[in-house]
Amino acid sequence: MFYRPSGLVVLGLLPLARGITPASVTPITSIHASVPGDSTPLTTAATSESFASAVSSFLHVSSSGTSASALAPSSPVQSSLSTSALPLQGPIPGVFPATDPKHPPSSKDSTSIVPDFSPAWSVAYSRAKAKISGFSLDELVSVTTGVESTGFSGRCVGNIPSIEPSTGRGWPGLCLEDSPLGVRLADFVTAFPTGINTAATFNRSLIRLRGLYMGLEHVGKGVNVALGPMMNLARVAEGGRNFEGFGEDPFLAGEASYETILGMQQGGVQACAKHFIDNEQEHLRTSSSSNVDDRTQHEIYAQPFLRSVMAGATSVMCSYNRINNTYACENDKTLNDILKREFGFQGYVMSDWGGTHSTLSAVAGLDMTMPGNVGRGPGSYFGGNLTAYVQNHTISQDRVTDMATRILAGWYLLNQNSPSFPAVNFNANQPGDEATNEHIDVQDDHYKLVREIGAASTVLLKNVGGALPLKRPRSIFMAGSDAGPARVAGPNAFRNQNDNDGVLAMGGGSGTADFTYLISPYEALQARARRDRTSVSWIFDDFNLKRAGDMAIGRSAAIVFVNSDSREGTDRTNLTAWHGGDDLILSVAAQNDNTIVVVHSVGQLIVEPWIDHPNVTAVLWAGAPGQEAGNSITDVLYGDWNPSGRLPYTIAKRTEDYPAQVILGGTPSVALQVPYTEGLLIGYRAFDARNVAPRFEFGFGLSYTQFTYSNLHISKAIAVHSNERELEENWTAGKSNPMGIGSSTALWLHRPAYKVTFDVKNTGPVAGGEIPQLYVQMPSSADEPPSILKGFSDVHLKPGQTKSVVINLSRHSLSIWDVVDQGWRKPEGTIGIAIGASSRDFRLHGVIPT
């Protein structure tokens, strides 16, 4: 029995239908609601009451007044649509339920269900069209133009003005706010773990939940569009914004983007996939040109954006840089052709702040200019200029109508028309202004998730002789400023976290949030140690090496905290620990044979100076874990959390071993050329292909227990009714899929095609989580790197327990991009599968059956 909410059944054919066959206009067949703490999908809700309660429970920040009717479009729009064009096709069970962003499938089903948002988009488009049908040209243009151009600074980092009156025929405008880890420049918010830590959990449930909670906090502050997640890849280890993103692997970054967006939009905020595209270094980012070949573009850098479109992201931010010497925000190939045509993106493209360079960008696919100005100065490329270009027929009014429709559709897709959607109640531009800051506390109990992700993202890199977990040590010594709180002026001493003092919990720049509080390791460890009557001592001075060494003598454990920071706008200039961290480790290790190193870092470091030191018994890689940093690391040190984090990047032995480096030099007035000559060989793919031994490979991480793998089976997924059989057969025969609108995100290409099952057993003494990883090993005809990640799971096991793990593979995951055909195709030859605990620790091997 299928409940069909009145507002979501009646569909016309989409203006920009995803997929190239009518299958993508499947009627609503079931509603999946997953609320925090309850991962059981609430399928086939039978009554409007249960649907309404599922809807209202999503938004506990503003549930009053939210009801099923908020989802229902106004009747005139609906009645103008006809059902006669709909294919009379039954639901395809368990495969791709049509749904809306408030009811995504559970993260447990992420490799078995491809949610189809096209009916929800269709409704949103109808409502958007009805709304703007009464707008004048000036009003349409106003929807596309940030207000800063008019000299007005709104309360958010980006502001789209209202169309007056703001109700009825009018519209209230939009608040756009950073960041990918929380609500920026606001108080009483949660400072979540960074993107890079989130990726290091390899745990879809945690990634999804973080997205949901961030979405709820943004909505609670009245934000319409949250500017994240950030999904540019860690192509260069030094990249200043790598901490905001999800590491060096396109599949991991794609899945993390997908889960984050599903969570954020379930929370009610519009997500913004950024920065599209090829924005992998900060040096001269606003003028440099990233020159990327078509195959690399599709297989590597576009992958997270493809997954974002599949997650129903309402907006995408084009990046500052040029691509092949054309600015990303006026690049017809990337915006119109790849994003809007191939991926079938139905939302809107906004510029990065000051990233618009012309009015004609509109024709190349830009829909909104932010914050509105020419550069950051007066005037706008949109605004009056866009109106003039329409009036003299340089740009068609249809295009401006499409721009405004896309923007309004995003607003309707997330039901932000609901009267209960909170008004903006903070002021990012004037945090000290009492009149415009209502100090609404949106933190709820999200700190618990922050603490859990902080622990789940901590990677155990070395553990000799059972050094960890700590077992009621007699005495503990902590060394390093990173162990303590900020010494001078608290956790928000530096605006936008643009420098570091004390424990490093996030990087700097726009990808930050202010700390409501920050727990340092010193606070958490000391509180924990007291329970065992452990004697605790510390030194926060990084440079008094003699004293640090002397204080370490005779302590049961000497824990040295080092870090490395970075921020938006500049790249790291070296991969060495800050504040003389290497020397501090060596000084302590010289005097204590149980030296434990904790690293808080935005990314890779070269650890060669100390990693093999016999007195360095354990190393914990804690990344930049957010406001609960101290509690998270304490949980891991004491074994309250058995480490399960895995490296989302490669730690090399030498900086030169990395396949790509920041391109320096150049001047802002000429486009610095950044050639992506390593092509597909990003990160570990290069180390594998070139046979270079890393210090710690991608996907690596130890546990306090051990796991064994067995019993690999690979089979074709159970055949389901499909009217796309011919596409599937052609794919099996090695033909490229035909290109059309949405063909790269077509459901048949992404639903499960092969099912991989195997057993994992915990053979060690304590309970723990394992992260099984699936790597595809393409035949030589494919010209791919040796092993590429295409699946991962997380499994928690008691000692002696065995569980069966299932990882499904889609046809897309087994395809390469054919630059001649311009399509995805299965390479000729046998496709191998390697399952293991890292990108170099394979335990099981098999092949894809023919």
Ligand SMILES: *[C@@H]1O[C@H](CO)[C@@H](O)[C@H](O)[C@H]1NC(C)=O
């Ligand atoms: C794998 O896909 C099948 C459908 O072919 C589905 O029944 C199963 O739940 C999926 N498994 C996982 C772990 O997603």
Ligand SMILES: *[C@@H]1O[C@H](CO)[C@@H](O)[C@H](O)[C@H]1NC(C)=O
């Ligand atoms: C950039 O140039 C390369 C090499 O000609 C080409 O393969 C790629 O498609 C181009 N990308 C864009 C966005 O134009």
Ligand SMILES: *[C@@H]1O[C@H](CO)[C@@H](O)[C@H](O)[C@H]1NC(C)=O
């Ligand atoms: C139109 O664009 C130009 C830059 O091309 C800018 O100098 C001017 O201020 C803009 N006009 C308006 C009305 O914004």
Ligand SMILES: *[C@@H]1O[C@H](CO)[C@@H](O)[C@H](O)[C@H]1NC(C)=O
């Ligand atoms: C149209 O108007 C714009 C803005 O005033 C101007 O820059 C452009 O040259 C005009 N084009 C034509 C064909 O008149």
Ligand SMILES: *[C@@H]1O[C@H](CO)[C@@H](O)[C@H](O)[C@H]1NC(C)=O
């Ligand atoms: C590495 O870079 C940081 C930040 O710029 C700097 O403080 C430090 O001195 C550098 N270390 C080395 C060894 O060059």
Ligand SMILES: *[C@@H]1O[C@H](CO)[C@@H](O)[C@H](O)[C@H]1NC(C)=O
């Ligand atoms: C290891 O620590 C002990 C003190 O416990 C010290 O005597 C020894 O020299 C250290 N080893 C090295 C290689 O520094």
Ligand SMILES: *[C@@H]1O[C@H](CO)[C@@H](O)[C@H](O)[C@H]1NC(C)=O
């Ligand atoms: C399948 O391949 C055949 C032969 O190349 C082609 O004619 C047909 O159009 C393809 N079918 C689809 C649905 O793309």
Ligand SMILES: *[C@@H]1O[C@H](CO)[C@@H](O)[C@H](O)[C@H]1NC(C)=O
């Ligand atoms: C992943 O996170 C979920 C939600 O907290 C948890 O239930 C699960 O055990 C985690 N997986 C592992 C391996 O820790």
